[in-house]
Amino acid sequence: MDLLNNLALGFSTAFSLTNLLYCFIGVTLGTLIGVLPGLGPVATLAMLLPITYSLDPTAALIMLAGIYYGSQYGGSTTAILVNLPGESASVVTCLDGYQMARKGKAGTALGLAALGSFIAGCFATVLVAAFAPPLIELAFKFGPAEYFSLMVLGLVGAVVLANGSILKAFAMIILGLLLGIIGADVNSGAFRFDFGISELQDGIDFVAISMGLFGFTEIMVNLQKGEARESLTEKVGSIWPSKKEFLKAIPSISRGTLLGSFLGILPGGGALLASFASYSLEKKLGGTNAEPPFGEGNLNGVAGPESANNAGAQTSFIPMLTLGIPSNATMALMIGALMIHNITPGPQVMSTNPTLFWGLVASMWIGNLMLVILNLPLIGIWVQLLRVPYSWLYPAILTFCCIGVYSINNNPFDVYITILCGALGYLFYKLRCEPAPLILGFILGPMMEENLRRALLLSRGDPSTFLTRPISLVLLMMALFLLLLVLLPAINKTREIAFQED
Numbered sequence: 001m002d003l004l005n006n007l008a009l010g011f012s013t014a015f016s017l018t019n020l021l022y023c024f025i026g027v028t029l030g031t032l033i034g035v036l037p038g039l040g041p042v043a044t045l046a047m048l049l050p051i052t053y054s055l056d057p058t059a060a061l062i063m064l065a066g067i068y069y070g071s072q073y074g075g076s077t078t079a080i081l082v083n084l085p086g087e088s089a090s091v092v093t094c095l096d097g098y099q100m101a102r103k104g105k106a107g108t109a110l111g112l113a114a115l116g117s118f119i120a121g122c123f124a125t126v127l128v129a130a131f132a133p134p135l136i137e138l139a140f141k142f143g144p145a146e147y148f149s150l151m152v153l154g155l156v157g158a159v160v161l162a163n164g165s166i167l168k169a170f171a172m173i174i175l176g177l178l179l180g181i182i183g184a185d186v187n188s189g190a191f192r193f194d195f196g197i198s199e200l201q202d203g204i205d206f207v208a209i210s211m212g213l214f215g216f217t218e219i220m221v222n223l224q225k226g227e228a229r230e231s232l233t234e235k236v237g238s239i240w241p242s243k244k245e246f247l248k249a250i251p252s253i254s255r256g257t258l259l260g261s262f263l264g265i266l267p268g269g270g271a272l273l274a275s276f277a278s279y280s281l282e283k284k285l286g287g288t289n290a291e292p293p294f295g296e297g298n299l300n301g302v303a304g305p306e307s308a309n310n311a312g313a314q315t316s317f318i319p320m321l322t323l324g325i326p327s328n329a330t331m332a333l334m335i336g337a338l339m340i341h342n343i344t345p346g347p348q349v350m351s352t353n354p355t356l357f358w359g360l361v362a363s364m365w366i367g368n369l370m371l372v373i374l375n376l377p378l379i380g381i382w383v384q385l386l387r388v389p390y391s392w393l394y395p396a397i398l399t400f401c402c403i404g405v406y407s408i409n410n411n412p413f414d415v416y417i418t419i420l421c422g423a424l425g426y427l428f429y430k431l432r433c434e435p436a437p438l439i440l441g442f443i444l445g446p447m448m449e450e451n452l453r454r455a456l457l458l459s460r461g462d463p464s465t466f467l468t469r470p471i472s473l474v475l476l477m478m479a480l481f482l483l484l485l486v487l488l489p490a491i492n493k494t495r496e497i498a499f500q501e502d
Helices: 002-014 017-035 041-052 057-082 093-102 106-139 144-161 166-180 206-225 243-265 271-289 300-315 317-323 329-340 348-352 354-375 379-385 390-409 412-430 436-458 470-487 489-498
Strands: none
Touching: 002 017, 002 106, 002 354, 017 041, 017 057, 017 354, 041 057, 041 206, 041 329, 041 390, 057 093, 057 106, 057 300, 057 329, 057 354, 093 106, 093 300, 106 243, 106 300, 106 317, 106 348, 106 354, 144 166, 144 436, 144 470, 166 436, 206 329, 206 390, 206 412, 206 436, 243 271, 243 300, 243 317, 271 300, 300 317, 317 329, 317 348, 317 354, 329 436, 348 354, 390 412
């Protein structure tokens, strides 16, 4: 009964004219940045964080969430028609989606991707509504020791599930933790690592570092690539799959939805991991008897991953909303948006800001419905956008990035930090170091330090408090198990193959 009352509150909030407008803006922008190669949800959210400063927190979160799960829809359009993933989670959609387009079934592939995403998104939203309150009740039993151990698990999960080398991912986490503690010590007030620069005494601004690492870096990487690929935008055909094709795709949509819903909750998980895992599962189940073979236009290779990435995108909100722990870089930016509005992420959000919490959950249903309307009937408009040269886009993106960063504190130093982080991000790209663990470390570092100190203060300096409290012990054992598991040679090799995008 409480759930129904909470959802009624959520829908009354989400159906307000202002929130409907920002939900529409969010999912439209999400579809747009998903369609246009070279832009992703992380970079876009980083660029739009300054704008949300002047918005109501509920409207801001609804818009940012719409951008994230909307990009999962739009990314499939570019993957299918141009063989270029508009969003990283759509990498595997290229394998069979583009081959379907070459065989004259572009419309069918686009229709299955949109319908699969809609079904998965609605199911995942039900999970968010159903499982968030019990998790919040559990979270209220957490003390400083449990929160510290939970954050350790989150960072280990980010290392395990990051692309590429585990050592590089670990190094990025450490760098993020070090950058996070720049500025005044929360306990003593002493300045740390500021090098006598007054602008660093309050720490590095989250928007500046995220916009540099994701926004500026994305632009440089795409300008370097300068790829031109065959585009199949002329003959899309009917976007509604036949009854036979839809029935054939239902099992893979169901499997992708369930798999994505689970993987989205895991620390370091989300849409990218879910889509790779779903494609691997469908390929194993199809075996050598798959007709047509996977990689040659099998519709299950489109329907499964597209359902999984949307489900994973939405369930990744569960740890962010209930525990204040980001499961991926996008959720770290969402926590940054909460902090901009002086809202402490964690279990208190539902009790202190119920309209924000349930309004966001209800807006996901509305947003998914809007996305079906945007993606199916208006596919022709998105096809036309694929013809816009990227060289026309990047000057505008750079300008908006700089204006946005400067507008937060009216301080040019933030723009310099953004440029420096952009250069660092490009260096990380060249060294094959993923920046997402750095952002997670940057967000969680100060919170980890605070909870570590509190736990030791309460236990009078006894570190065994982390092992004598049952929940803390279980979380630390899970982190250790994950770390040992991934260090096994066979598992590590499989992991590297799974995350290979080329």
